Amino acid sequence: MATDPLSAKFAALADPTRRAILARLCEGEASVNELAEPFDMSLPAVSKHLKVLERAGLISRGREAQWRPARLEPMALKGVADWLEHYRRYWDASFDRLDSYLRNLQKGKDDGRGH
Amino acid sequence: MATDPLSAKFAALADPTRRAILARLCEGEASVNELAEPFDMSLPAVSKHLKVLERAGLISRGREAQWRPARLEPMALKGVADWLEHYRRYWDASFDRLDSYLRNLQKGKDDGRGH
DNA sequence: TGGGCTGTCAACCGATTGGTTAAATGCAGG
DNA sequence: CCTGCATTTAACCAATCGGTTGACAGCCCA
Numbered sequence: 289m290a291t292d293p294l295s296a297k298f299a300a301l302a303d304p305t306r307r308a309i310l311a312r313l314c315e316g317e318a319s320v321n322e323l324a325e326p327f328d329m330s331l332p333a334v335s336k337h338l339k340v341l342e343r344a345g346l347i348s349r350g351r352e353a354q355w356r357p358a359r360l361e362p363m364a365l366k367g368v369a370d371w372l373e374h375y376r377r378y379w380d381a382s383f384d385r386l387d388s389y390l391r392n393l394q395k396g397k398d399d400g401r402g403h
Numbered sequence: 404m405a406t407d408p409l410s411a412k413f414a415a416l417a418d419p420t421r422r423a424i425l426a427r428l429c430e431g432e433a434s435v436n437e438l439a440e441p442f443d444m445s446l447p448a449v450s451k452h453l454k455v456l457e458r459a460g461l462i463s464r465g466r467e468a469q470w471r472p473a474r475l476e477p478m479a480l481k482g483v484a485d486w487l488e489h490y491r492r493y494w495d496a497s498f499d500r501l502d503s504y505l506r507n508l509q510k511g512k513d514d515g516r517g518h
Numbered sequence: 519t520g521g522g523c524t525g526t527c528a529a530c531c532g533a534t535t536g537g538t539t540a541a542a543t544g545c546a547g548g
Numbered sequence: 549c550c551t552g553c554a555t556t557t558a559a560c561c562a563a564t565c566g567g568t569t570g571a572c573a574g575c576c577c578a
Contacts, residue, residue: 295417302413303536304406307486314493320555333537335556340535354545354554362493363501369487369494376484378429378477418566435525448567450526455565469524469575 293345297368300344305329306337313347313360320356408460412483415459420444421452428462428475435471 291299300306309323324334338358341347345364350357406414415421424438439449453473456462460479465472 292419294422295419298413298417299535302410302417304410305536307409310490314490321553329536330538331555332539332557336536339556356555360493362490362497365487365490366494366497369484369491372480372484372487375425375429375477375480378475379481379484382477382481420566436523444566445568446525447527447569451566454526471525 294367294371296344297346297364300340300346301368303337303340305334306341309334309337309341309358310346310360313358317350317357317359320358323358409482409486411459412461412479415455415461416483418452418455420449421456424449424452424456424473425461425475428473432465432472432474435473438473 301310305327308326312318312323312326320331320334320338323338324331327334338347338349341358342349346361347358348361350359416425420442423441427433427438427441435446435449435453438453439446442449453462453464456473457464460482461476462473463476465474
């Protein structure tokens, strides 16, 4: 698991339980028990998910008495967004092609280039 | 691997070989041999990576004689970007806090809220 | 028809993943 | 100090992953 940081982030996000945990952490810090509550899953399983998220840098953890609250580290998500940004122009182009195709459909005929 | 589409996309992106393949496909369609050339890896291995990308919807494949060219499907990446977009406000907020922190450091003192 | 490409399929392998249960750790309060 | 709560660690398990090699299939061309 000592792979590159970006791979670690994508791998961490590739699990719906972990994405749900991130969504929950948008509302603020939470203890392991609070985070585990919605899931039909043992506590150690949630603890492992938290470790994956932490090693990917997507969350950080505090220490308050016997609690180890987790909080979101959103800058790590920005790293993922920055990688994706390189591809924006490609899906923009795809969307433009789809858009003009639908536009021509709505005119009841094709764009004149048809047979 | 019959998980949800978003998980499949993240999982597909969590491998540097597959991300390199996507980057190569930005320059246009490519055959399996062309895609495999930069990697120290057997052809079947690359073929498997392509299958992962295809099942995630990130690429599609054609048939031209004995070639099965792969091409980028950028709208699938847009799906990932849309998920990330929900978190933009959190990293924007983080960045603002970091930004004002650095600003105050540069003034040679804190922002007056210090003890 | 038979080579020689291109690419995939099948079987196998070791490592990793996502989960379990049981035991251990750390801390707070009576 | 002992109990109780919150959490992690350890050991284990089945399934998946990322790679290999070897055999197979589709297509062009002599």
